[in-house]
């Protein structure tokens with residue numbers, strides 16, 4: 365049976381199978397954690413996996429992904445986006461902030477302005493607000509009543525129709541190669557008040573205070589009904605809603621990192637395979653390049669083309685499968701660190717008897733990787749895993765509103 369505990373992401377996921385009750389939802393929840401220090405390691409790990417998986421997504425060019433963020437003001441959308449997507453390469457991701465529609469946008473159907481923001485295959489679009497505003501602020505203030513409409517639309521329940529149109533739109537996107545994952549950061553009314561007060565009291569946060577936000581707060585109850593209806597009417601298996609408790613920013617960030625990681629892992633992108641013929645011509649080309657260097661030295665890591673040698677006692681295929689199954693570590697880790705670790709064992713004529721031999725070797729290799737990379741070797745100024753970890757730890761500590 366599928367688990368559905370607070371530790372499990374399914375607990376926060378609405379995919380059309382269970383009803384969402386906003387009254388029963390605990391915005392204060394921190395899941396299985398009692399404090400943010402406990403969440404740091406997983407957050408770091410998630411961000412590193414997100415980074416690596418995005419590179420594959422981009423190279424494969426098979427699927428696009430949209431992460432939609434909706435929330436009441438001061439729920440922490442911007443902070444979540446800034447931190448969780450901070451390890452993505454900018455060339456594969458774009459953020460779109462949807463504000464009050466311009467007069468041109470208003471003169472079209474409500475989905476019109478979103479078409480140009482759809483991601484190309486391999487890209488990620490972040491929708492900071494979205495067409496869901498049309499069933500949130502649009503529903504609360506009944507803006508649609510101001511639209512000039514043809515007679516045939518006069519007796520139509522516009523909001524009910526929009527839910528259907530949104531579901532159709534997302535179904536169409538999914539069927540044509542774009543996933544839509546929706547995240548509702550759910551902050552409580554009291555916590556919003558605290559954050560507004562802090563924005564007023566703290567000079568460097570003053571720029572965020574908007575009288576309009578304070579006005580919208582007066583419609584809080586109507587918004588809650590609109591959010592609940594939105595989740596209940598537009599959650600589907602392929603385009604689920606995640607409702608994230610947002611009173612604790614560190615937990616919201618952790619959970620969103622988990623959602624983004626899982627979404628990318630479900631897509632399971634791979635670097636595109638290279639054609640046999642191309643590979644051969646690359647090998648020929650390599651020979652030419654090596655010859656052009658003459659006596660000059662190749663760097664150590666370039667000297668030997670990598671090839672997987674069978675350790676003898678365990679075949680390479682079984683080894684790889686075992687590593688995936690038993691240790692649940694990502695495929696690329698086996699190919700990179702795992703591969704190197706096995707190579708080193710072989711070079712030392714070490715007989716591999718068990719999986720733990722290999723896991724120990726991988727751990728040692730990882731440690732060496734973290735410590736060994738000196739700035740001189742690291743010509744591309746790529747951060748070492750250790751540096752990335754330190755950087756990411758700062759992000760989860762950051763508590764700016």
Ligand code: ATP
Pocket residue numbers: 437442461462463464465492493494497498501502507574
């Ligand atoms: P921040 O305040 O952090 O800059 P924000 O997303 O709150 O980010 P604002 O410019 O303050 O940006 O607010 C955007 C406003 O646009 C929100 O009040 C939102 O409800 C409104 N909006 C977005 N889409 C629509 C829409 N389709 N119809 C009416 N209002 C909309």
Ligand code: MG
Pocket residue numbers: 437574577
């Ligand atoms: Mg705002």
